[in-house]
Amino acid sequence: MRLIRTLSLVALCLGAGLPAIAQDRTGPLRIEITEGVIEPLPIAVPTFVAENPAAQDYATSIAQVIAADLAGTGLFREIPKEAFISQITSFDSTIQYSDWKAINAQAVVTGAVSASSDGRITVKFRVFDVFSEAQLGEGLQFGGAAGSWRRMAHKVADAVYSRITGEGGYFDSRVVFVAESGPKDNRLKRLGIMDYDGANVQYLTDNSSIVLAPRFSPSGDRVLYTSYETGSPRVFVLDVGTVQRRALDVPAEAMTFAPRFGPDGQTVLFSLSEGGNSDLYSMNINGGSMQRLTSTPSIETAPGFSPDGSQIVFESDRSGTQQLYVMPASGGEPTRISFGQGRYGTPVWSPRGDLIAFTKQSNGRFHIGVMRTDGSEERLLTASFLDEGPTWSPNGRVIMFTRGTQGAGGEPALYSVDITGRNLRKVSTDGPASDPAWSPLLK
Amino acid sequence: MKLHSKATLLVLAIGLAACTNPDRFGASGAGANGGIDSGSMSGVNDPSSPAYFQQTIGDRVLFAVDQSTLTPEATQTLTLQARWLANNPEFTALIEGHADEQGTREYNLALGARRANSVMEFLVSQGVSPARLKTITYGKERPLAVCSDEACYAQNRRAVTVIAAGGLS
Incomplete structure (x- = not known):
């Protein structure tokens, strides 16, 4: 609410080579794409929680695709999982912001996947702004045929990208x-x-x-x-x-x-x-x-x-x-x-x-x-x-x-x-x- | 004069062998090289054969960068092409226009169309019926020589008159 929705795209400063985010920021998490990002934003995308055994492979792969989408923009850098202090074992557990601050994660994307016997999966996710210690936008969920799991991953990544940049996404294309x-x-x-x-x-x-x-x-x-x-x-x-x-x-x-x-x-x-x-x-x-x-x-x-x-x-x-x-x-x-x-x-x-x-x-x-x-x-x-x-x-x-x-x-x-x-x-x-x-x- | 320029071309071709399609006169695909299967035609020594047209008269003319104007050498070749077509009325011709790779794809299609049309207009001016001629552009899609130097580009900026027996499709 207090975050990126207030961003308006006025006075585009095309070509200016300034770092678009300050590491010691005081304001909300935001990337201004048009300013040219030199230092990508460190982001953590823990493996999604599999809510039943059939969802395990999807939970792993979906988190990988989301991280690849975000890192592929050049605006984000994925923090290796080995560096994590906290592990996300339940979608609804409380985020330990201090653990993510310690590894300089600016944002954390958590999620869970469940698979049903009729061949559908449901993916839900949340985005957290670590330094504001707040959730960034509402949690969302997508459901669809299991074969469309990549599209669901792209939709999650689009939502994360959109919440942090204030712009529409492009991964589900x-x-x-x-x-x-x-x-x-x-x-x-x-x-x-x-x-x-x-x-x-x-x-x-x-x-x-x-x-x-x-x-x-x-x-x-x-x-x-x-x-x-x-x-x-x-x-x-x-x-x-x-x-x-x-x-x-x-x-x-x-x-x-x-x-x-x-x-x-x-x-x-x-x-x-x-x-x-x-x-x-x-x-x-x-x-x-x-x-x-x-x-x-x-x-x-x-x-x-x-x-x-x-x-x-x-x-x-x-x-x-x-x-x-x-x-x-x-x-x-x-x-x-x-x-x-x-x-x-x-x-x-x-x-x-x-x-x-x-x-x-x-x-x-x-x-x-x-x-x-x-x-x-x-x-x-x-x-x-x-x-x-x-x-x-x-x-x-x-x-x-x-x-x-x-x-x-x-x-x-x-x-x-x-x-x-x-x-x-x-x-x-x-x-x-x-x-x-x-x-x-x-x- | 004609022999001389052919000899020059031959020397040029040998010199460029490393980047020239060695199958220049072979039937290497879709007529895009102007390739004619001479095995099924009369020999090159028969002046009424397409092989004679291709190899003795010369089936192609070359263009300067981004140009479709005919050079004096090109008009000389095309004058002979027109004479051959007048003497061999049972044949039709498809004129292919080509460009080198130094240009965007769609512009080169338009440029190839321009080049093919330059040849067609000249042949018509020499008395060939337009009903026997058709043009097509390949843009930069079918280079003859594959190196990325002017030596190859010069061969690719071409219009090729492909002779066929019978009507145009």
Whole structure:
């Protein structure tokens, strides 16, 4: 109550490199994500209490996933269990704050799991602010099929993250991507979908034709992507649940690519190439006429909506090089927003509406960067031989992208970085992977 | 002149052998390399054979970085391609546009489409019926040479005219 709910996200001090928490704090426990965390917050996640024998494995694994989620943000550091003075043997026992203070745990997450004979489990948890000697928010519980235990762990971690940062979480989410295999000059590609942390991979297509750049619908139930299944590049939509797919109803002779859903889940933006010229179009996913949004002899591609659906950001080389532009959703005069040295592409509007992430090429290097929606305050978050294609976490605080290595054996992999440029991490995948797109938080 | 440039290309190809697909003329997948199974075709010495088109006339033209303008060497090759197509009306052609890996995926798709179209427009200007031609872009998805140096990039920034007997799909 007295804690983080009062936090408001005003005056974001992006890029300031100050430690976001003071170890000798007097106020409530809080991490300000946008300030860039240098010293992660020490947190203890004791193995959850198994309330019956069948829950034992879940209790261990769920606590591990929660700790991995939190530590994976770079905002938290898990205190090793060997350091614990207190053991949590009962969910309702009193917390010995002095024992946790002694090992400098700023927060403790306790929980319990019970398993029922019908294959369901129930997970409950509490979060404690050690130095305020108070519970942080109410205890909560989640129930579901035992097979969904990872999702329940992610939901707990989202709640803990949310209570300490004041922001929405992102752990209970999925990523659709392109799984790659084979040599560089004959790469095989298929669509894969996985939990945000790389677990529970499933494949949505086979690798008999090239597939590129999948993107989720706003509710995460469908995926738009580009496929060579009919011979030349064409936009397809695939239902994640049934894995049924169909081509978007555009003229068969046209090459279409770079699709993206509008926030209504019905409108699709894409590029259509005709006579060598690529322009932007929109249409309803269920068919009907295409609306042409740009008419220039230059390349227009990689369109995406603002979260409120009122504007479209895209890239164009109308100035001579790839640059970023914003225009009204119905088309009309675009405003150029990128002015730095180099080429800018693949703009994606943050789900919070505050920033646009992009790929930048400059002096033979690739970068993932962010700028405000008017193009100001450009910041580059990464640099490598080949970084491209940013996608936003559901809370707009983390960006996932493709990083490729060079040479004959060069391979792509998925990486994530937070919007302060910290916590660069490789996302675990079975093999080479590219073109990630992050889902919204699952329901 | 033609022989000279072919000899130069050959020397270049040998010099780049370490990073060049050794199966350049093989049927190594999906037509993306412009590969034609010459075993099922007439020989390279038959001027009406696709193998002759591919190897003697030259099935590909190269582009400068981020460009789709035809070089003088490219127009020379394409003039011969157009003449061959005029002499062999039973064939159609799929023109593949490709890009090197120094670019974002979707931009490179658009760039490949531009390159393929440059070739198509030139062939049409030389009298080839557009009904016999079709373009496709592969962007950076099907590099020919796999090293990450300009030597390879130069080979990958290409448009390849793939000859087929019969109609276009």
